Amino acid sequence: MFNGAMPAASPLRAPDGYWRLGDRDGTGLSLLIEKRSVGVNMLLAVALLLASVAYLSLGTTALDPRAVIQALAGQGDMMTVFMVQELRLPRLVAGCLTGGAFALAGILMQTLARNRLATPGIIGIDNGATAFAVASVVGMGVSLAPSAMALTGAVTAAVLTFGLATGSGTQGYRFIIAGIGVGAVFGAVTQLMLARVGIDTANAAYPWTVGSLNARSGGSVQLLGIGLAVGFVLAFGLARSLTILRFSEATARGLGVSVNARRFQILMLSVVLTALAVAVAGPVGMVGLIGPEIARALSTPRHVPVLAATLSGALVMVLADLLGRTMMAPIELPVGIITAIVGGPWLLWILMRPQRSRP
Template structure:
């Protein structure tokens, strides 16, 4: 009987690397991209100076009339792109904070981070007469100080309804501070600050688009790279450490990313309510995933803010409602539904 000869040299093992693709998540992501494109095209055709899709394309390619190019490239295109990038920044920031706190109510709106960004920006506007750069810096610093204050009041315990309650208290104090800052300044500055506080895309242009886009390019890859570690943190600190996750370093890095995104977005258009709260949750529902889902959350945030801005412009035309007012109205209804659902579930 012939006995097969076994190899005597070193055995080389090859591992197959497989990438798990969820068809539902891919379909939902493509649907969100399509919704953003359709809403963007709709937003650039509607208005007092109505245009067809062909005329919009002509203006974008430089073949339209001078008036069409001014309306599209000078007014509508930057507004649409700014809504998309700011909404994406808020969506990713919301996913970061909810994953860190392991609480669906841990949104920058409720935790006071958005109000803290507004406080920092108002200090720059009212006390220092800051321009765009100063306002952006003030908003980022205000968000960071608020995050540190919330963390200090929590005593190192992150998660649960305690975080939400502390955040609501900090939010109330900062809202009072913002009102005091407006009351203590001159009328012209107060009117400008108050109009900024409602959260609007009016009178915004390409400089704001560039600032938020740069922040997205720099910060979203960091958030996406840490999404897997955030997912492991959801299993508990001990389990995450056992799997090789640097728990404290991950928390600090992702917290700073979320803080910077909220600060830059708020500096560009003012406080925008409830996008950061609703976008990650809606994204998880339509994709069927349980993790942070940064890409889907960013896309959902972009769609929500652009839809809110389009509704604000056309719902009672020619009267226009600020985008922040529309997202607050829609988000308020969503928050009531979410709280009722959590209460019925006994959480």
């Protein structure tokens, strides 16, 4: 006999592979968290932490990891404190920030173009930023700071690539070919500028052409830190749109995504992140390719792994710079050379097996 009482709502089960946080009966707000994503991000964070300790410990003068930890707190031998806090730690921070920015820009661009090769370096944005930054360093009639010039160059390269790819937008190989052409032109302009200045000026601008953390500027690093923090928050807010944009334009529009607006936002975010990273370290190639590939290999294909890509990029940059500092010590190899050596075979592998994963 019905007594007027409503049956109690049964708790909603979380889908397989997820945790549900918040209201479980379906009457309020709840949040689904993918278990594998949490595990992957924790694994990458621990790996980055261990790599950072190794980075601070190894070098021309090797330090005990326990002494490094004490030095970070300002304790222990004063020479050790100086080496850790004044010499190695600022460079480590620059490496983490630039690697994270390159990889975040890379996965955003790859998702936008639905192509694993569409990284800022390959489509010319790195070279555009580098050409303008070098113009500032060698004094080619400009007086803006390298960071401001790098941003101008990145925007210019992006506009040219997008304009030359008219008809295909950011999709397909026409966009990639246009970017390669734009990058080649800016690369030639950079070499021309270096050939027309004195040897001392060319040496000062050299790190901008290969990618090196030796040329970092304190102000540029701080600006990059702010930009990466803001950029990550914006990218995280665009996570749902990024996932949907991997499908066709008609599908994305049907699911309520403003495709043109989202593409513009993602493109501008990638350009700004790339420009800020180039302003610190120069055009460090392949990090925007390797970082996202590592993140996708570890993560599920349900979502775009924004955080995992950022952590992977930072890890790749730290390990590459550590290898460059120690492999032929006391001679130091620029980090851009190390990433090119590692990233070249990786790029060939992607070209030979493009069907293995999707952006």
